[in-house]
Amino acid sequence: MAYAKLGAVVLDCPDPRALAGFYAEVVGGTVETDPGGSDWVDLKVPGGQTLAFQAAPGHVPPKWPAPDHPQQFHLDLEVADLDAAEKRVLALGATPLDTADRSRTWRVYADPSGHPFCLCAC
Known part of the structure; x- marks a missing residue:
């Protein structure tokens, strides 16, 4: 029996808000920013998996x-x-x-x- 549930697929990137906006245009959904800052942004896709975007300084x-x-x-x-x-x-x-x-x-x-x-x- 599974003991964990997949919460989100997270992509590291230099600009979480911009990348979330790109994927929102492609797959739809609602962009939700972390009230504590701009280092984490969620894209809630209706009927789908949440995509999250995390700031990664020096992202390659x-x-x-x-x-x-x-x-x-x-x-x-x-x-x-x-x-x-x-x-x-x-x-x-x-x-x-x-x-x-x-x-x-x-x-x-x-x-x-x-x-x-x-x-x-x-």
């Missing part, structure tokens, strides 16, 4: 692809239309990482803080 984004240092973590975001979703995330500040093969059902991007994520029409 992961490298993708990097066979000698794997990305370790990424988000898969399900979308109905890859092309439309791609246009939207690029307009919001995402960077394409692996989008050349347009026949695949997924494409890889980096969010504005450099975390890899995939748009998936799977």
